[in-house]
Amino acid sequence: MRRFVERFEHFTYIVLIIFLIVLLFFTLVELGWVVFTGLFEESVYRLDSDELFDLLGYFLLVLIGLELLETIKAYLDRGEFHVEVILLVAIIAIARKVILLNTSTAGELIGIALVVIALSGGYYLIRLAGRSRSFLSGRREEP
Numbered sequence: 001m002r003r004f005v006e007r008f009e010h011f012t013y014i015v016l017i018i019f020l021i022v023l024l025f026f027t028l029v030e031l032g033w034v035v036f037t038g039l040f041e042e043s044v045y046r047l048d049s050d051e052l053f054d055l056l057g058y059f060l061l062v063l064i065g066l067e068l069l070e071t072i073k074a075y076l077d078r079g080e081f082h083v084e085v086i087l088l089v090a091i092i093a094i095a096r097k098v099i100l101l102n103t104s105t106a107g108e109l110i111g112i113a114l115v116v117i118a119l120s121g122g123y124y125l126i127r128l129a130g131r132s133r134s135f136l137s138g139r140r141e142e143p
Helices: 002-040 049-078 083-100 106-136
Strands: none
Touching: 002 049, 049 083, 083 106
C-alpha cells in the first residue's frame, strides 16, 4: 500500500510539473503579447503606466512559477522541500502584490508590511541557520 501511495505521489508531482510548464508557457506568450502591442501601438508613450504594471505583474508571475517548478524538481530529485525557496516564492508574490496595488486602506498596508517583515525575518533566520550548520561541519558555503 505504501508503494502505491509513493507512486501516486510521484505521478501527482509530475502532472503538476507538466501543468506548471504549460501555465508558464502561456504566461510567457501573454507577456510577449503585452510587450509587442505596447511597443508597436500608436500612442504618445510606448508603454502606458497600466501596461508597465501588467508587464511587471506577468514578469513576477513567471518568476513565481519558475521558483515553484524548482521546488517541485528538488522534491522529486532529493525528496525534500527547501523552505528557503518557498519563502522566496512568498516574498516574490508579496512584491507582486505591492507593485500591482492600486488603492488600499491603511489596514491593508500594515498587513502587507507585517507579512514582508515576517517573510524577510524567516528567510534571514533560515539563511543564518544554514551558514552556522555549514560552519560547524567545516564546509564552506557558496554564496
